[in-house]
Amino acid sequence: MNLDTLCREMPKIELHAHLNGSLSRSTMLSLQRYLADLGIKDKTNVFINEFQMSSGDSKTLLDAFSLFTIAHELTSVPESLAMATDMTLREFEEDGCCYIELRSTPRQTPHMTHKQYLETIVQTMRNEKFSIIPCLIISINRSSPNDVEMITNLAIEYHRKYPDTVVGIELSGNPAVGRFSHFLPSLTRAREAGLKVTLHCGEIPNQQEITEMLKFRPERIGHGVCIHPNYGGNEEIWQLLCKSQIPVELCLTSNVNTKSTPSYSAHHFKELYNANVPIVLGTDDKGIFATSLSQEYRICAETFGIDPSKLVRLSLRACDYIFSHDKKKTLSDRILNFINKNAL
Numbered sequence: 076m077n078l079d080t081l082c083r084e085m086p087k088i089e090l091h092a093h094l095n096g097s098l099s100r101s102t103m104l105s106l107q108r109y110l111a112d113l114g115i116k117d118k119t120n121v122f123i124n125e126f127q128m129s130s131g132d133s134k135t136l137l138d139a140f141s142l143f144t145i146a147h148e149l150t151s152v153p154e155s156l157a158m159a160t161d162m163t164l165r166e167f168e169e170d171g172c173c174y175i176e177l178r179s180t181p182r183q184t185p186h187m188t189h190k191q192y193l194e195t196i197v198q199t200m201r202n203e204k205f206s207i208i209p210c211l212i213i214s215i216n217r218s219s220p221n222d223v224e225m226i227t228n229l230a231i232e233y234h235r236k237y238p239d240t241v242v243g244i245e246l247s248g249n250p251a252v253g254r255f256s257h258f259l260p261s262l263t264r265a266r267e268a269g270l271k272v273t274l275h276c277g278e279i280p281n282q283q284e285i286t287e288m289l290k291f292r293p294e295r296i297g298h299g300v301c302i303h304p305n306y307g308g309n310e311e312i313w314q315l316l317c318k319s320q321i322p323v324e325l326c327l328t329s330n331v332n333t334k335s336t337p338s339y340s341a342h343h344f345k346e347l348y349n350a351n352v353p354i355v356l357g358t359d360d361k362g363i364f365a366t367s368l369s370q371e372y373r374i375c376a377e378t379f380g381i382d383p384s385k386l387v388r389l390s391l392r393a394c395d396y397i398f399s400h401d402k403k404k405t406l407s408d409r410i411l412n413f414i415n416k417n418a419l
C-alpha cells in the first residue's frame with residue numbers, strides 16, 4: 076500500500092477542527108447557493124477566494140481570525156449552519172476519520188440565538204446518519220471575554236442534556252488578546268460539571284500564560300508551538316510539559332501556513348515526538364489551509380521519516396486522548412483491526 080492510500084484508508088481520529096474554518100470551497104459554494112435561494116443576501120461572493128492561507132502568502136496567524144468572518148456569513152441561519160455541519164462531517168468521514176471532536180463558538184446572528192446555534196449543531200450531529208462518530212467541543216473566544224459566563228452556562232446545560240455529544244470546552248481565538256486568568260474560573264466550573272478542557276496554548280511566546288495553563292492541567296492543549304526552548308519557550312515550561320504528559324494537538328500545515336513555524340521540517344513535532352510527549356495530529360481549519368487529516372499524516376510521515384507502522388500507531392494512541400472515554404475501546408479495536416489486516 077503506498078503512503079497516500081495508507082493515510083487515507085487508516086482509521087483516523089480528529090481532535091482539533093474548528094467548524095467554520097473547516098468549510099471546504101465546495102461546501103461554501105453550496106451554502107452560498109442555498110442562501111441565495113432563500114433570498115438572504117450574503118457578502119461572501121467577492122471574498123470566497125480569499126478564504127485561504129498558504130505558506131507562500133503574506134498572511135499571518137492574526138489574519139486567520141478575520142478569515143473566519145467570511146465563513147460566519149454563510150453559517151448565520153440555522154439551516155445553512157446545519158448544512159455546513161453535515162457537509163463538513165461527511166468530508167471528514169470520506170477522508171477516513173472514524174471519530175471527530177468538532178469545535179465551535181456559539182454565535183448570535185440576526186437569524187438565531189447562541190442557544191439555537193448550539194442546538195442546530197447538536198441536533199445535526201445526533202439526527203443525521205454518519206459512520207464517523209461526531210462530538211462537539213464548545214469554544215470560548217478570547218476576544219469576547221464578556222461572553223465567557225454565558226457560553227460556559229450553555230456548555231454545562233448541553234453537556235447535561237447530551238453528554239454523549241457535548242464532551243468538552245476549549246479556549247481559542249486571538250492569542251494576543253485577553254488573559255488566561257480571566258477565563259480560569261469559568262473553565263474550572265465547566266470542568267467540575269464534567270466537561271473536559273482543551274486550551275490553545277503557546278501559539279505565541281508568553282511564558283507566564285503557558286505556565287498558568289499547564290498548571291491548570293487541561294486534558295489536552297492545542298499547538299504548543301512556543302514551549303520548547305528552540306521555539307520561544309524555555310527549559311522550565313518544556314520540562315513542565317514533559318512531566319505533565321498532557322497530550323498536544325499538533326496541526327502542521329496550520330502552523331506553517333500561519334507562519335508560526337518557518338517550515339514543516341522546523342516544526343516542533345520532532346521535539347515532542349522524541350521526548351515522548353503524547354501527540355495527536357489535527358487539521359485546525361482544513362478549509363482555510365486547504366488540507367485534510369490524511370494529508371497531515373502523509374506530510375508528517377514524509378517530513379519526519381515516520382514509517383507506516385509507527386504512523387498508524389500515532390492514530391491508535393489518539394484513542395487514549397479522546398474526551399468520550401466510553402468510545403475508546405470501539406475506536407482502538409477498529410484501528411487494531413486495520414493494523415492486523417495490513418500486517419502493520
Ligand SMILES: [Zn+2]
Pocket residue numbers: 091093247275297359
Ligand atoms: Zn485551533
